[in-house]
Amino acid sequence: MQDSNSALEQLFATDGPLSTRLEQFSPRHEQVAMAKAVAAAVLSDETLVVEAGTGIGKTLGYLIPVLQLGKRALISTGTRALQDQLFQRDLPLAVAAVDQPIRAALLKGRGNYLCHYRLERTLEAGRFETRQTADLLQRLRIWAGRTHSGDLADFPDEAVPGRVQPMVTSTADNCLNQDCPFYSDCFVMKARREAQDADVVVVNHHLLMADWAIREGGFGEVLPSVDVHVLDEAHQLPEIAGRFFGxxxxxxxxxxxxxxxxxxxxxxxxxxxxxxxxxxxxxxxxxxxxxxxxxxxxxxxxxxxxxxxxxxxxxxxxxxxxxxxxxxxxxxxxxxxxxxxxxxxxxxxxxxxxxxxxxxxxxxxxxxxxxxxxxxxxxxxxxxLDVAGPFTAGRARNPGSWIFTSATLSVRDQFDHFTNRLGLQDAQTCRFDSPFDYRSNALLYVPDGIPTPSEAGFIDAYLDRALEVLKISGGRAFMLFTSHRALQMAAQRLRAERVEPLLVQGDANPQRLLDQFRERGNAVLLGTQSFWEGVDVRGPALSCVMIDRLPFGSPGDPVLQARIDWFREQGRNPFADLQLPDAVISLRQGVGRLIRGPEDRGLLVVGDHRLLTKSYGRVFRESLPPVPLTRDPAAVADFFS
Ligand code: SF4
Missing domain, CATH: 1.10.275 (Fumarase C; Chain B, domain 1)
Structure with missing residues (x-):
C-alpha cells in the first residue's frame, strides 16, 4: 500500500507525468486523497462510495490508481457523450501518464452499431418514405464497407435520424446471432470481442444494467469479467437500474x-x-x-x-x-x-x-x-419498487472491487440514502469537497415576496424577480425548471419582454443550444432535465443559475406514488427517506452547473422560499456548497458590480 501511495503521489506531483501532459494541471490534495482511497479499495477488493466535488478531477482520481495497479477494469458512466469523452480524452491521458501497455475498448449498446443484416433487409424491401432516406441507406452501405467500428456516431455525413435507426440497427430481440449470414463481419460482435480482450472497457450504465438484466434471465454474457468496476455519475444508477430490472x-x-x-x-x-x-x-x-x-x-x-x-x-x-x-x-x-x-x-x-x-x-x-x-x-x-435486491445480485455475480463515484451522492454529508437504494450497506464511504472558493465567488439569492409554489401567482411573481436579476446580470443565465409547463410559461413571458438572446429547450437539440449559449456570451437558456446535470459551461457566459422551485418529484408520477405507498407499508417516512433526499440530490446537480472552474463567479437564485422557511429547508442548505445567502436585491447588484 505504501508503494502504491508513493507512486500515486509521484504521478500527481507538480513535476509528474500528468503535469507535463495537461496544460492547466495543478496538484490538488483532494484528488490525490481520492486516488489513494480508490487504490486501497481496489487492493482489498472492497466497495467504495466516493463523492468528489466539482473541480477535484475525479475521472483521473480513479483512472490513475486503477491503471497504475495494472487491474482489469470496467468503467461505466452516465451517458454515451460522457463515455466518448472519457475514452477519447481522459483514458489516453491516464494511460500515457502511467506508461504501461494497456488495451482499452469502448463498448456501447447494440443500437449504436450498424447491423448489416437489417440494412440489407431494409434495402431489399425497397419501400422508402423519401428519396433522402433511400440515398442515406445507400451511403450507409458504402460506409459499412470502410468503417472499423460501425458506430453510427462515426458516420461522417450526418446524424442518422431516429426514424431510420431501427432500420439499420439490431435489437436483442431481432438479432440472429450465430444464424446471421453476416455474423463474421458483425460490428456488434466485433466490439464485444474487443471488449473481451481489453484491459479497460468503457461502457455506460444503460449497457451495464441491460447486461445484468440479460444475465438474470439466464442468457449469455456480453461484458467481460474484471477485477475492478468503476461506476461514475453513480447518482443516476437507482433510476436507470429500475428501468432495466423491470x-x-x-x-x-x-x-x-x-x-x-x-x-x-x-x-x-x-x-x-x-x-x-x-x-x-x-x-x-x-x-x-x-x-x-x-x-x-x-x-x-x-x-x-x-x-x-x-x-x-x-x-x-x-x-x-x-x-x-x-x-x-x-x-x-x-x-x-x-x-x-x-x-x-x-x-x-x-x-x-x-x-x-x-x-x-x-x-x-x-x-x-x-x-x-x-x-x-x-x-x-x-x-x-426497490432495486437493492437485483442490484446486489448483479454485484454478487461480478466479484472484485466496486467504486461508486459522483459529485452528488450525499445528503448532509450522509450516504445512507444512496447506499440503501442500491444495497451497498457494506461500502466504505468518503467525501472530498470541491476546491473552489464558493464563499468568495458565489452568492445565493432567495427573493422576497414570491408565493409558495403551490399558490396561484407563483410563476408570475418568480418571473418578475427573475427579470430583475437578468437585467443586472446582463443575461448569462440558465433558468432551470422542474416542469415543462413552467418552462413554457417562462418562454412566453421572456419573449414578450424581448429578452435576447433567448434559447429554449426544444427549439433545437440540446448540444446546439449549448453551443449557441457559449458563442453568444450573454444568452439566457431555459431548460428542464436535459440541462439540470452533465452540462459544463465555464467562464462568464454562465454567471447565473436560476431554479424556480425545490425539485421534489411530481406526486402524480406513478412510480413515485407507488414508492411512497410502499415506504408507508414498511412503516418508513416517504418524505424524509425518499422525496427529500431525491430532491436534495437534484438541487445539488442543478447548482453544480454554476461554478465550473477556479475563476468562475456566479449567482444562484432559488425562487422557492421554503428553502428558508420550512424545517426541511435546512437539509437542502446544509447539503449545498458554502455559498453566502441574501434576500436583498441590492446585494445582487453589488455582486455583479
Ligand atoms: S449478428 Fe445480429 S447485429 Fe450482427 S449483423 Fe447479424 S443480425 Fe445484425
Whole structure:
C-alpha cells in the first residue's frame, strides 16, 4: 500500500507525468486523497462510495490508481457523450501518464452499431418514405464497407435520424446471432470481442444494467469479467437500474415486429399470406391501444379512469399476438428470419401476459405497473419498487472491487440514502469537497415576496424577480425548471419582454443550444432535465443559475406514488427517506452547473422560499456548497458590480 501511495503521489506531483501532459494541471490534495482511497479499495477488493466535488478531477482520481495497479477494469458512466469523452480524452491521458501497455475498448449498446443484416433487409424491401432516406441507406452501405467500428456516431455525413435507426440497427430481440449470414463481419460482435480482450472497457450504465438484466434471465454474457468496476455519475444508477430490472413493452417494438413478419414472410414463406394479414391486425390492435390511452398519459395501470377502453384494447392486442404465435410456429422452420420472428412474438406475448395478469417473477417482488404515451407511441412498464435486491445480485455475480463515484451522492454529508437504494450497506464511504472558493465567488439569492409554489401567482411573481436579476446580470443565465409547463410559461413571458438572446429547450437539440449559449456570451437558456446535470459551461457566459422551485418529484408520477405507498407499508417516512433526499440530490446537480472552474463567479437564485422557511429547508442548505445567502436585491447588484 505504501508503494502504491508513493507512486500515486509521484504521478500527481507538480513535476509528474500528468503535469507535463495537461496544460492547466495543478496538484490538488483532494484528488490525490481520492486516488489513494480508490487504490486501497481496489487492493482489498472492497466497495467504495466516493463523492468528489466539482473541480477535484475525479475521472483521473480513479483512472490513475486503477491503471497504475495494472487491474482489469470496467468503467461505466452516465451517458454515451460522457463515455466518448472519457475514452477519447481522459483514458489516453491516464494511460500515457502511467506508461504501461494497456488495451482499452469502448463498448456501447447494440443500437449504436450498424447491423448489416437489417440494412440489407431494409434495402431489399425497397419501400422508402423519401428519396433522402433511400440515398442515406445507400451511403450507409458504402460506409459499412470502410468503417472499423460501425458506430453510427462515426458516420461522417450526418446524424442518422431516429426514424431510420431501427432500420439499420439490431435489437436483442431481432438479432440472429450465430444464424446471421453476416455474423463474421458483425460490428456488434466485433466490439464485444474487443471488449473481451481489453484491459479497460468503457461502457455506460444503460449497457451495464441491460447486461445484468440479460444475465438474470439466464442468457449469455456480453461484458467481460474484471477485477475492478468503476461506476461514475453513480447518482443516476437507482433510476436507470429500475428501468432495466423491470419490463417494458412498446408500441414501436410491436410495429417493428409486425413489419419484420411481413418482410420475412415474403422472403421465406411466400405462400403464407395469412401471416401478413395477421401482422396488419397486430399493427391495428396496437394503434387501437394507443388511441384508448390518450395523449400525455403517465398513469398506474390500476388507476386508469373507469371509462378507459385501454384494458379491453390491451386484451384484444394480447389475443392478436397469441394468434400470431400460433400462426408462426409451423412456419418458423422455413427460415432464420421467421424463426427469429416466432421467438420474438413468444417473448412479447409473455411480456404482455405478465403485464396484464402477473407472472412468476411478480410473486416475490414488488412492481408498479404503469403506462406512458410519448408522441404517437406508448410503453407498458413494470418497474421494481426497490432495486437493492437485483442490484446486489448483479454485484454478487461480478466479484472484485466496486467504486461508486459522483459529485452528488450525499445528503448532509450522509450516504445512507444512496447506499440503501442500491444495497451497498457494506461500502466504505468518503467525501472530498470541491476546491473552489464558493464563499468568495458565489452568492445565493432567495427573493422576497414570491408565493409558495403551490399558490396561484407563483410563476408570475418568480418571473418578475427573475427579470430583475437578468437585467443586472446582463443575461448569462440558465433558468432551470422542474416542469415543462413552467418552462413554457417562462418562454412566453421572456419573449414578450424581448429578452435576447433567448434559447429554449426544444427549439433545437440540446448540444446546439449549448453551443449557441457559449458563442453568444450573454444568452439566457431555459431548460428542464436535459440541462439540470452533465452540462459544463465555464467562464462568464454562465454567471447565473436560476431554479424556480425545490425539485421534489411530481406526486402524480406513478412510480413515485407507488414508492411512497410502499415506504408507508414498511412503516418508513416517504418524505424524509425518499422525496427529500431525491430532491436534495437534484438541487445539488442543478447548482453544480454554476461554478465550473477556479475563476468562475456566479449567482444562484432559488425562487422557492421554503428553502428558508420550512424545517426541511435546512437539509437542502446544509447539503449545498458554502455559498453566502441574501434576500436583498441590492446585494445582487453589488455582486455583479
Ligand atoms: S449478428 Fe445480429 S447485429 Fe450482427 S449483423 Fe447479424 S443480425 Fe445484425
Amino acid at each position: 419490463m417494458v413493452l412498446s408500441g414501436r417494438q410491436l410495429s417493428d415486429l409486425g413489419r419484420d413478419v411481413r418482410l420475412e414472410q415474403l422472403r421465406e414463406a411466400g405462400d403464407a399470406g395469412h401471416l401478413a394479414d395477421l401482422a396488419s391486425e397486430l399493427e391495428r390492435a396496437s394503434a387501437d391501444l394507443r388511441l384508448a390511452l390518450g395523449d400525455d398519459c403517465r398513469d398506474a395501470w390500476a388507476r386508469l379512469p373507469r371509462e378507459s377502453n385501454a384494458p379491453q384494447a390491451a386484451l384484444d392486442l394480447l389475443a392478436v399476438i397469441y394468434a400470431l404465435v400460433q400462426a408462426l410456429e409451423p412456419q418458423a422452420p422455413r427460415g432464420t428470419g421467421l424463426e427469429s420472428c416466432y421467438r420474438r412474438m413468444q417473448a412479447v406475448h409473455a411480456d404482455l401476459q405478465r403485464f396484464l395478469h402477473g407472472g412468476d417473477a411478480d410473486a416475490d417482488a414488488d412492481y408498479v405497473r404503469w403506462v406512458e404515451t410519448v408522441g404517437t407511441g406508448y410503453r407498458l412498464r413494470l418497474t421494481p
